[in-house]
Structures are given as C-alpha cells and as structure tokens.
Amino acid sequence: MPFEGIGASVRRKEDARFLNGRGNYTDDINRPGQLHAYIRRADRPHATIKGIDTSAAAKAPGVVAVFTGADLAADNVGGLPCGWQIHNKDGSPMAEPPHPVLAIGKVRHVGDPVAVVIAETKQAAKDAAEQIVIDYQDLPAAASLRDAIAAGAPTVHDEVPGNICYDWHIGDKAVVDAAFAKAAKVVKLDLTNNRLIPNAMEPRAAVGDYDVNSGDFTLFTTSQNPHVIRLLMGAFVLHIPENRLRVVAPDVGGGFGSKIYHYAEEAIVTWAAGKVRRPVKWTAERTESFMSDAHGRDHVSTAEMALDADGNFLALRISTLANMGAYLSTFAPCIPTYLYATLLAGVYKTPVIYCEVKAVFTNTVPVDAYRGAGRPEATFLIERLVDACAHDTGMDRVAIRRKNFIAADAFPYQTPVALQYDSGNYQATLDACLKAADHAGFEARRSAAVGRGKLRGIGISTYIEACGIAPSAVVGSLGARAGLYECAEIRVHPTGSVTVFTGSHSHGQGHETTFAQLVSAQLGVPMDQVDVVHGDTAKIPFGMGTYGSRSLAVGGSAMVKAMDKVIAKGKKIAAHLMEASVDDIEFKDGKFTVAGTDKSKALAEISLAAYVPHNYPIEELEPGLDETAFYDPKNFTFPAGCHIAEIEIDRDTGVVEVMNFVAVDDVGRVINPMIVEGQVQGGVAQGIGQALLENAVYDKDGQLLSGSMMDYTMPRADNLPNIKVATETTLCTHNPLGVKGCGEVGAIGSPPAIIGAIVDALKDYGVRHIDMPASPQKIWSIIQAGQPRMAAE
C-alpha cells in the first residue's frame, strides 16, 4: 500500500464520482410530486411597487400557486436575518433595515425577488411569471459608493437617510495623527478594490419538501453550512423548530463564500412546499446567479503611511468606503471590519494603525464574503501602499519589506489592530520565493523582453491572512450572532472501520480525502476504511460549515479531539482485555500495546469488544466506540507568504500576459501537498482574475452591465501561467495539528503581485498605481498618456 499518511499527496477519493458525472448535486435531487418555482425579479434598480397583479399568472396552464411578499407577510414569515452586528464610532448599533424574502413596497436592486410562481414544470412557471403585472414607480438609484454618499443621494432604505449602514473605526486616531505629525515622510495612495461576481460552477439551487404526515420540512440546498441555514431560516424566517427542519447540502459545486449565506430562495421553496403540500424546486439560471448571488469586495479607500527618514513605518491611517449593496447579506457587516481592518498590520511592525470604515447601502446586489473576505482588500491596500512607499522614497521594494517585517523571533506578536499572530517567518517565505522566481535574474529577462517589443515587470506581495475565525466568545463580543467552533464525531464500527461525521462542508476542497487521511493516520486504519459524512443536519451533531479556510484548523482539530477520546476509551478497554494498568497502554499505528511487552490489541479488536461487551469493564465503561467533540479555537490561524509575478505588456494593445507566477506560502502543517497545491493554484487563478479580468460594472442608473459571461470576464486557462507553488512551514501554536489553512491564500496574496508587476513594467510611463482590473484598454490609456513624457526624455 502506498504511503497515505500526513504529508502524502493522496489522490482525491471524491474525484472518481465527480469526473464520471456521478456527483449528487441539489439540482440532481427530485422528489415525488415535485413542483418548480420561478422567481420574477426586479428588472430595475429602484422603484416603488404600486401594485402586483398576479391574476393572469395564477390562471396560466400548470400553475399551482403564485405568491408575493404580501402572502409571506400574511403568514408571519420574517425577513432574512443578518448574522453580525457592528457598532458605530459612537457606540450605537448599525442600521439594520428589513430584508424581505420577497419585496414589500419597494425593489432595491436589479434581481430583487418580487414574486414566485409554483407550477408543474419550470417552463410553465416561467411562462406564467411573465404574465405577472408589476406597477412600478421608478426612483433614482444610488448605483455606486460615491453616488450613495453624495449630498441629496437617493435613499435606498427610507429608515436609513444618507445610506450609511455604519461608521466604524479601530485604533487610536489621536496617537496615529501624532505619529503622522512627526513623520519624515508621508506616502498616500487612493485605491479601489473592484467588485467581483463569484460565479461558482454550480448555480444555486434549493428543493423544499414537506412531510404531510409528520409536519417535518426538509431543505436540500447548495450551502457551505447547512446547520447555519437551519438555524437562521428556522428561527428567524419560517419559525420552524430545529427538530422539524432538516437541511441537506449534498455535493456542492463551488462556493467561494457565495453559498454561506441564507438566501431568499431557500425560504421560498421551504415555505411554499408547506403551503402547496408538495415538494418545490428552484434552480438558478446563470443570469439569476449574476444578479442574486452575493457579490464580493467593492471598496474605495485612502491609505497613508508615515515613515521615518530610514524607511521605517511609523503609522498607518486608512479610510474606507465599503459597499453593502441593497440589503445586509448574512455576514456582510463583519467583512470590511473584523476581517479587513484587523489585518491591516500585514506582516509589518507598524506600531500604530487607525482605520475608519463607512459601510454604505446602494441599489446593487448585496455584497458579502468572497474568497478571502476582507483579507484580499486589506492585502491589496497594504501591499500597494508599501510599493508606493518604495516608489516615493526610492527604496527597493524587497528592501523596504525586509526592513519592516515582524522578525521571526518576535512571536507571539501583538498587532496594533487587535490580532495576535502566533507564528510565522516572513523572511523565510520571502527568501524562498525570491529564489524560486529567480528574482536576481529578472533584469536580464526584462532586457530580453525589450528586444521582443514587450514591457516586462516583476511584482511582489508579502501577505498575511487570518483563518478559522474564533474564538466564539471573542467574536461574540465583536458582534457575531453565532459561535465559530466546529464539531466532529468519530464512529469506530464493530469491525474497525470508521465513519467521520464532520460539521465542515466540502464544496470542492477535498475533505473526503484530507479528513480520511488525517483519521487514517491518527487511528492507524487504512484510508479505504474511513468514510467522511458531511452536509446533513440529520446526521451531523452540529456544524458551523466551511468558509474562511477553517475546515482543517477548526474541523480537523475537532476530529483530533474526538479521536483522543476514542483512544482514551480504547486504552481502558485494552487495559481490561490485557489485564494491565490503563497507564501502561500505548496507542500507535492502530495498536494498543502494553508498554514494554509484546502484548497488543488492534483497534478492531477493541471496537469489537466495545460493541460485543462480553468481556468488558461494563461497571465503569459504556459499550460502544463513538465519540463526539466540539472544538472552539483559542485564536485565528495566520497563514502568510510571498507571491511573485512577472508580466509582459504588449505596448500596442495594452494586453498583459502573466509570464511567471510563484507562490511560497506558510500554511502550517500540510496534510496533502497535492490538494494544497490545487487550492493555491485555484486561489491564484481567482486573484489573477481580479487583477486583470473580472469586474462587476453597474451603469450610473443601476443596471448591471456585466450581467453575463459575455461581459463578465472569468479567468480561463489561456489567461494563466503555470503557477508554481511551494510551502515553507511554521506550525500554528494553538491547534493540535499545527495547521493554518490554504483555501484563500492564493486569492489574497496574488492581486498586488500582479498589479505591482504591471506598475513596474510601466515605470517609465509616470504611473505609480493602477486599480484593478488592469484591462488592456486601461493599460493602453496609460501608455498613450505616457508617450509625450517618453518623447520628452
């Protein structure tokens, strides 16, 4: 048998079914007697609803029911809840306007759901939905951050004049201002973090089922966290107790954050199934995904760094506008605050930092976490600002970073923005990346490019991020309305095979492999005898799900805790069977051994004894070998690393080609290097997408111009280089495996490396910063504007 232990690149167990088309996705699920829902959505960004006439639709062929917001209200259906409350600078709570499941009184963004048709076929539902007559009175729209905060801007929610959801800050402004007053140099940068549309390969879908006999509801949904959906939807929206509501998230084809949230469609199909007493299915069309999946990013910031005469960072001052969209999505308020501003120290020992964030309502799709969630925004800001510091002081970009790095022996390191980094070695990842990228040989490659008529540049990003958001008590004090632990149940079966029940959820991460590998290694059971079960509230004790690269650091730690309990109980059983003291029993490689003897019992012998307790210490010990643990982390984990990009620009067209990309990441202990490499490559692909291609564009009236794949540019294979991935490891000090998380590092670290490389290539054209995406047209315009300067020199 090949090595399957920790550190082995075991092939993914789940891929056989995915690659053979045998995955079981929500849209593959069909219930007997199932009906289909089609949702009529707003085709305009902002309007008062004067009336909705559903009479023609209700009479259309195949239609079973038509519902509007009024029907939901009449049934006491609540609004979609927000899972995090932020407080303003003055201590007052954020504005939290209602988020109706179906619009009531007003529509606030293109795609806002207004009515739903339930019919025998999707076609019939869609035909009928076109016959719903909505009498709108159009209102002017606040389509962008700047428009929404301008004097006299249209008001998205009547109860939130000025459109400010919250005005929050972190750090001591007076101390930071004083440091700026004494600085030898101040470097300022205005930047935008472009709005992104997630575009998971599998569109969202939901099937609601109602058991007429028991009164139980089941929701099958494309979710990253089925228990969270059960809690939010059951408690706040539909008022169904947990024992009457089962939520199943089967195979899910990509989430990237967009499938964390509780969406209106989940409540609609579940509620409607109860009303019509038949199962109801809804599956998004791609066009609906564009206008109803929560978008990502969308910040506008001003950043200033105070430096002394030697290039040491003295203080950092930041002001950010963050777009919330038209309603608060489930975790939207925490993204530009506790997942953003707390990361602004980066990997640098900047002693004092102040950041203020205004969150703004606009007539656009809600914005929430998207792969990286706040940390890409923080990283882009810091790393671009550090490059600007190098530019303005004439220092080398690598040298200024080294000078300001937190030293490898400074951990644990308390940042001025609340977080305490437990471990890291930023010099090591930088050195390894410089070497792997042949940084020293770059100027020769730049010269060679000139010979081919190309402008070549190199960019560097030394980032940090925070994964496994925790501990529950701390996040609770910061406004979280949920805990952030994870659970695991390890069930050793009588003959020694193992089923792992995890509250984490896999939607592409390869958990069925990594977790089986972990359990196999710890318990000494072959991988093919370890199965992983996830995604079903009827099977799992309670799970907080997968986001923020938390599954191994939090979910894996819960497994270790549960396995510790299994082993502890196994030792007691072994001691009984071998007539030894429990203190003398050692467990290794699947065997319980009496220390210093050749007496041993395999795990399967112990489990058999546990389930057939004929010779068993039944007075002291319950039968069975099945243990559950909940793990609430002591701290975040802090992956960090260095990404280096090399690009070439076609001077005539402005097209940027990524020539080389190297990522050296410290993600803590690596269980499966192949999966880590794939996760990093996927993240980098998304980062390159953000840097060069992707952009959600609204026109000034609030229409989504990039509303399909024809205009929203997803990265494709020919946009990407071969992405080289390596790891440098320092262990997390506070979880049992020493793991940190790898799911988002690629998307977090890469955008500033790409933009830094482009700015470097264009250094003779008078450019200091470029906002994303660096489209060909944008680069061409810069080259055009720089031509006279070039000619003059």
Added chain:
Amino acid sequence: MYDFAYQKPSSLADAVKALRADADAKALAGGMTLIPVLKQRLNKPSVVVDLAKLGLVGITVSGNTVSIAGMTTHGAVAHNADVKAKIPGLAELASVIGDDAVRHRGTIGGSLANNDPAADYPAAVLALGATIKTDRRSIKADDFFQGMFTTALEQGEIITAVEFPVPEKSGYEKFRNPASRYAIVGVYVAKTAGGVRVAVTGAGQNGVFRQTAMEQALSANFSPDAIAKIVTPADGMNGDIHASAEYRAHLVGVIAKRAVARAH
C-alpha cells in the same frame, strides 16, 4: 425558451416555402446564435426551419474560385486542404471562430445571414470580394452587408454557397473581447490583382466596413509600414465596457498591421 414548431425539410424549395409561409419563421443553420437567443427568450419564432438536411455542405475549387456551401461548418473550412492551399487566411479565420464546439456546429451561411457586428466571417467575405449565392440569386459582398444584424437577404432567402475568388495573399487578425472572445476588432486584408481590400469587423457601429485609406496605401506598398501612420477615426466606432470607440479605432491600426504581416 418558448414553444415553437420545428421542421426539417429535405429540399431547398420546401425550406424556402416554409420560411416564406410565416413571417415569424426562423431558419436554423448552426444555431450558435439562435439557440442561445431562444434559451434567453429573446426571440419567439413560430416555427424553426432546420436547414441541416438540404445537402448544403461541402467545399469545391473551380479554377480561381473556392466555393463553400452554406451549411459547411467553421471546423470543416479550417481543416480543408483546398482552402488551406488556396486561401490560407480564410482557413485561419475559420480556425479562430469561437471554440471547438462552436466550430463544429456553426456554419458560414448562418454566420453571414446573422451578420453579428463582431462575427469573423463578414471581414473575409467583404475583403475577398466574395459572392453570396442564395436559392434565388447572387449577391456581391459589397451589397450584402447592410448594417448591424442586417443583410440584403429577403424573407425566406437561404444562402446556398459563398464563392471566394482566390487572392494573391490574404490574412486575418483579431483582438478578442476578453469575456465573450468575439472580435473587438478583426481585420481581414486581401491582396488581389485588382488591388488590396481591407475589411474591419467588430469595431464599427454598422458592422463590417472597408478601410479605404489603408486599401490605397497597401495597394501601393503591401507592408505593415505602409499603414503605420493611417489613423482610423473613432467616429462610427462601437464603445462598450471593454473598449471605447477611441481604443477600437487605435486597435484597427494595430490589428491591420498584424494582418498584413500575417498575410500569405
């Protein structure tokens, strides 16, 4: 999509009859535009008349003319030995339309009848001075394209073949829309005994057009340098979130030079 009737006639006469009988009838050639449009409910034909059984497939060479039947796929044109030998630029153009799946369904007749302003074939047809043969007549390329999604075709008129005169040399280059991969600017350059023709697709508000200033310069000196200083005006160019009119006008110059350099 909305419900529609479907017919698959086996003679040209029956197909024409079916299309003429109903003003809301739509011809289905490759379906690479029509099917997505139907799926998005942007069109509601009463009947879709599938042209697949009319026998309009094949490529023939006769003297100095390459004739491509209307239902010949882009993939067939791209891989055809005669097209590669006689008009390699045309084979190259066909090889960069859409992706593999599109090239094995999409047809030359379908593309021309649709006349998408960002389609590739119109540039070749106009630059090479091809003749569009239909069930009832021949139409010169110069008369065929009449603006965005508009052609000289009458209701129910079916393209049976496109006849391309063999040039001395020709070439096609395009700058793709990063998202859709359609042409933001595509330029086909053809050098014949009668002079040079330059046709631009993707850029113009009225669809494919000839760049006559470049034609004159290239007729005198067929080299990229000959057109290096020719400025294409931004007036009349399309603009969108990917490329402004000014950028498109600039790209016409860049891409035309590359098309000349590529011509063979």
